[in-house]
Amino acid sequence: METKAVRAFREDEGAPLCGMAHQIKDMAGFSFLMLRTGLGLAQCVLDKALLEGITEGCALRLYGEKVADERAPGGFELRVSKAEVLSRPSSPLPPQIGKYNLGMALENELGIRPVALRNLKKRAVFKVQEGIVRGFRGFLESQGFTEIHSPKLGLSGAEGGANMFRLPYFGDTVAVLAQSPQFYKQIMVGVFGRVFEVGPVFRAEKHATARHLNEYTSLDFEMGFIDSEKDVMAMETGMLRAVVELLQAEYAPQLKILKAELPEIDEIPYIEFTQAKEAIAARYNRRIRDPYDLEPEEEQLISKMMLEETGSRFCFVTRYPSKKRPFYAMDDFDDERYTRSFDLLFDGLEITTGGQRIHQYDRQVQKLLDRGMDPAEFEDFLMIHKYGMPPHGGLGIGLERLTMKFLGLQNIREASLFPRDINRLRP
């Protein structure tokens, strides 16, 4: 069943160009019409007569001759011989949509996001985001990972914490929304050895910062048969390199619109948590207030120091204290005050948390007990340790954060199509 719309995409010789009238510029005797297609802008030239009745926001099917023109986006100009108006707007577009800069405060822009996203610069962010996900998936598939889809609704109880959204389920049951696919990806390592997931996660945190969302897309992977968290770090390094290569190869027009400079990724240096804390305390003359976690300013200073010392915009901070890491984190083999876990910092912001997990049943049960948690509540999870798990580890990356940092955006909301924060559930 070959239909016109299916054929049209292939842009055969003579096939019409479909798109929305993005911007119209009147010249003497003719008009430029910039047509917004899925791929970019197409510069179209029309006689005044053909333009009649066409306004910005019209959906068009344009026929004509493509003429090479280096100055035009895409390298050609369409000399329109016939224009079909497929639909018309009922109101004129907000005037900024067609301009390079939307020039609206983020708060106002988010209010009209459904149309603001038609602005080329706004749209480009999400095309690049698509590329990041494609790069992530493509690399992991090439490394033998299997994609999974784990449930987002779970039973309240086991995974405690004030940061879970709760909801009434059927009967008297209370459900929670998944904060991460952590348990499921560990379970699936026992099944496929290497797995990844791209999906939403939900955090009921009351933060209202430029780097937090209450719902975001998490890029997760988990891999078995590792010797240490270094294997996970190596896999992430390879993945990030693959993402940057893909973006440079296939998303150059969007990167150009956004004036984004992607980082070069060769080897990513790493530094131990305690060593990093002490180094920046000495170097920048600061006091260490919290010996167990990094403050946002400390993340920035560690990044700064590592950039100065190694030239890398990325750096791993390893060997986090056990105290602030979850119960499934593998403690260091030599000193159980520390874990075999890491964060990845990129230009001063944490974009990944990962590490090796406990795979031994007795050890996992003991760590739960040490923390005053009840192993009976983790029966489903502990089943995998009981029946045998390979040494394994993995990580989670916030897609919006990574997009924001790659593109040098100032607020994470700019990297989420329809951001959800403590004040925002629409559009």
Next chain:
Amino acid sequence: METKAVRAFREDEGAPLCGMAHQIKDMAGFSFLMLRTGLGLAQCVLDKALLEGITEGCALRLYGEKVADERAPGGFELRVSKAEVLSRPSSPLPPQIGKYNLGMALENELGIRPVALRNLKKRAVFKVQEGIVRGFRGFLESQGFTEIHSPKLGLSGAEGGANMFRLPYFGDTVAVLAQSPQFYKQIMVGVFGRVFEVGPVFRAEKHATARHLNEYTSLDFEMGFIDSEKDVMAMETGMLRAVVELLQAEYAPQLKILKAELPEIDEIPYIEFTQAKEAIAARYNRRIRDPYDLEPEEEQLISKMMLEETGSRFCFVTRYPSKKRPFYAMDDFDDERYTRSFDLLFDGLEITTGGQRIHQYDRQVQKLLDRGMDPAEFEDFLMIHKYGMPPHGGLGIGLERLTMKFLGLQNIREASLFPRDINRLRP
């Protein structure tokens, strides 16, 4: 940072084989150990001495010589010269895991799903499911679709219905979980022209049937610049064909384990709703009870009839009555009692609902009013119609249903890693 685990996956000459001891068979003087890797089973031969201390469920790194053997899975046998035990289970595996048939009632199996999925037949279902998603994405990317990630939390109100899960958000706000990415994918057609999404959707339906889940993975696409719903049907036909081709090319081992016979997809026949109703009433001597919707038995009979008449296991049912279709469905151009929408039936079950949507502002507002709905509540959505939308349409496919039907499974729970139904929120 090239580490051992990263290298190991490439299976260089001399690289060890990593996996779990899936099944051990003692022979005279030596043992067969079936190693479960991410790719399948590897047949390994060990001396009794090497096997000492190895039980089913151990994580192993095996060194040795690969010897071609046609009878072995993967076409080789590993003559093990050295075995490293990376971890041991604390309990013996449930005995069925290593067998071909798990031989447990579904109810019991779901209780131990985290380990039951290690059974090769159970695991194969989800490898095929991965293939379906890869085929869906790959085809749509080749057709110029952009992948999006829309929010699953929304504001209660606009999209009513008893079938929404509700939850307290911040302050006094009530949030709902998305039943579908419908509004967002329509919005994004205005941005990218063609979009798709793979993500979870949530339905608070009290059904307890073999074909419903309360959370499932939805494959959605939406495309602009169509002439009618026929374009959407053509795109779906192409996509399904691409999925079947990919499965046959890259998932043959799993299909063999599952003894699945994939359908051949050439052109998919279609029949109008009313015509179909009348035809099966006459042919199978039935009374028409509900003229506006199809009962499950009617779906089966239509499929049966179309298979007999056309040889196709798939058939589109088109021109559904407006009464049972949502407010955004485009009414038929000639007769507004019907819509430009369709379902796709596969072996007697609906696996897709799709159609053309209303793109004109006035028409959409009027249809809301006609249904007693308040356009003010749909302000965010109507924004796109107001400022101009191309004629467009799309569809949604339940991934688990499609997997179930492709593989001839009897219960949709078999095609969901960790199914969520009215009685089940764990594991």
